[in-house]
Amino acid sequence: MIRRVPAVLVACALALAACSTSPTTSGAAASADRTFVVATAGEPDTLNPVLNYGVDGASLIFDGLVARDAGNALVPGLAAALPTVSPDGKTVTATLRDGIAFHDGSPLTSADVVFTYQAILDPKVDSVIRSDLEMLASVTAPDPKTVVFTLKYAYAPFLQRLALGIVPAAALQGTDVNQADFNRKPIGTGPYKVESWTPGDKLVLAANDTYFGGKPANAKVVVAFVADDNVRAQRMRAGEFDAAELAPKLAAGFDSVGGYQVHRVDSADYRGVMLPMGNPVTGDLAVRKALNAAVDRTAMIGGVLGGAGEPAYGPVPPTSEFAEPAAAGRPAADAVAATAALDAGGWAAGGDGIRAKGGQRAAFTLMYPATDSLRKELALAVTADAKKVGIEIKPEGLTWDAIDTRISQDALLMGFGTPYDPDFTSYKLFSSQFAGQGYFNPGHYKSPVVDKALQDGRDLADPAARKAAYSSFQKQLATDLPWLFLAYLKHTYVVKDAVNGVQPRVEAHEHDVANSIWWNINTWKRK
Missing domain, CATH: 3.40.190.10 (Periplasmic binding protein-like II)
Incomplete structure (x- = not known):
């Protein structure tokens, strides 16, 4: 890593x-x-x-x-x-x-x-x-x-x-x-x-x-x-x-500076929030559904990313031959759907505007690496969107060493993705056999449907059968929502003329x- x-x-x-x-x-x-x-x-x-x-x-x-x-x-x-x-x-x-x-x-x-x-x-x-x-x-x-x-x-x-x-x-x-x-x-x-x-x-x-x-x-x-x-x-x-790799907003500052070229490079690199299954808040599917509906991906891409990206709804990029269109969501926020999910899950509005269920407030910590300005801005954007529907998030910038000790219980703004075969990253990130192995499936997500689909994607040679397996995988992820996928990035670089x-x-x-x-x-x- x-x-x-x-x-x-x-x-x-x-x-x-x-x-x-x-x-x-x-x-x-x-x-x-x-x-x-x-x-x-x-x-x-x-x-x-x-x-x-x-x-x-x-x-x-x-x-x-x-x-x-x-x-x-x-x-x-x-x-x-x-x-x-x-x-x-x-x-x-x-x-x-x-x-x-x-x-x-x-x-x-x-x-x-x-x-x-x-x-x-x-x-x-x-x-x-x-x-x-x-x-x-x-x-x-x-x-x-x-x-x-x-x-x-x-x-x-x-x-x-x-x-x-x-x-x-x-x-x-x-x-x-x-x-x-x-x-x-x-x-x-x-x-x-x-x-x-x-x-x-x-x-x-x-x-x-x-x-x-x-x-x-x-x-x-x-x-x-x-x-x-x-x-x-x-x-x-x-x-x-x-040449230097820079966050989108910082790279944009060189657009009008002579002597430099800004390159916005297509990638299969996604950012999203890993939601631990063992956390009493993020482990509740109703909360995960609400978050998925509440975040405004369109605003994030236009604001945080300065247009250098596109909405993400899963770990297989839309340009991949294995992408499943049916797994895609809505890029704009849907507060009505978010509220309905919380209501159906028994999370009632409290006097301070934050939802609660059985004495548990809908509040959790969202970690991000402190030196990564882009992940910080994304964490703040998720925090603001979540608050609008009654979910309180505490963003916390930490060192990787500090993050290591808490990834099983606290949400984390993560990044992964490959333009190559979907097996290359998804197998380790979402298969239950890797649950809790460092940054491979740190949230302990487990799904027999996903396990079978990912194994079929490895074991089957027929292209149509593999495509069907990864379609099943993506649809189940869109149902279980173990991650809150946010955006696929364009990697931004500044290079001297x-x-x-x-x-x-x-x-x-x-x-x-x-x-x-x-x-x-x-x-x-x-x-």
Whole structure:
């Protein structure tokens, strides 16, 4: 998981990385001119793909057997061609490209691919993506260039799972993968090598001049971790960064500023309120129905998001082939429906205007990460809408460490979403088998209908059957309302005019170090 963590202000160091400060040293000036500095809110917990770094590709440090192009279509990565699938869908075969080496010069072989996938399946390794590969029966290497995956059942989106970065077996064999130095000083095959990582500060990447996909167009990339949205915007305005991820309103402030371009990038990234089933208020379906009717998504998108988004009613984006239109709701608030739901559920209006039932006031806390200005504004908007129908919400900005201890009982403004297969996030978020496992289904939502639908979405190979399964899943979520879905975001970035090569593509929720507008930064140049 990528956390929004506190960032140390390192303006001087980053300025030195971004521009030349020594007019007498032409070599230093040339190097700085070929360095790009980008700023993001989130910092990864690890740089090891086995432990969940860059699992969907675009890591800048590693490559998978497959990759994604500007349209998110699968293309060959380390594999010479897209892997082949047997007629029964249970055998997938990949052939490696010739002559690929890791950053330390050691050759890539099929044994490295086998090791990577087997490490994820190893119960001694604390890999949160193990369940992503539950369909994998075995992975073998009949020769140095060939990898054969044998599946327990025909898992339709398996090729998409092969975007996972491959690690060198020699660097991790015989070590405790969970604590290995490799997790912070990794060796990959990607366009950049890790030069240094200062936690809470920055990640410095140096070009891999022998990259099989072509030598990067620049010498170095510095990824600055700046958790606070306002600080990140101030430093962007001060010229410290070539590009920065900003909240919509902060990004809009650059629309009229010369020298910058504002990019509003389509995404499958949604924001919503996770409503714990064990909370005496949010655990009541009548309250959840009332909240779903009371929130004014149209106003949120026009106000909080500055138009950079669209209403959300579930975890499958409307652009997905699996989207179920019948699960969509109304974007505007419906106070009449909200009031009716509370009345029917036995929540009577109190003297202070707040509803109550059996001595329990319709009041609960809504947590959000304190440094995330967008989630704060969304939390305040939900709070205001809820109060209009007699539900009292106390918004509370906290650190992630503080949130960790309360997510089973208190509501949380969360974000998830993927433009890829719906199995990739929904299975963990809504299947009862993940109830209470950290940020996977933290509200302990349980539904036999949803469990079956999500499992069918994994187990069935027929596209029509999978579509029917995800339709059932979305309809049941719209009935149970374990989340109050609010909006799908357009990710907003500010990029200096001098940058050439920006190529936005539809983004997932996690879009920080690499899976963002700078996913192709190895091709960026200065105009």
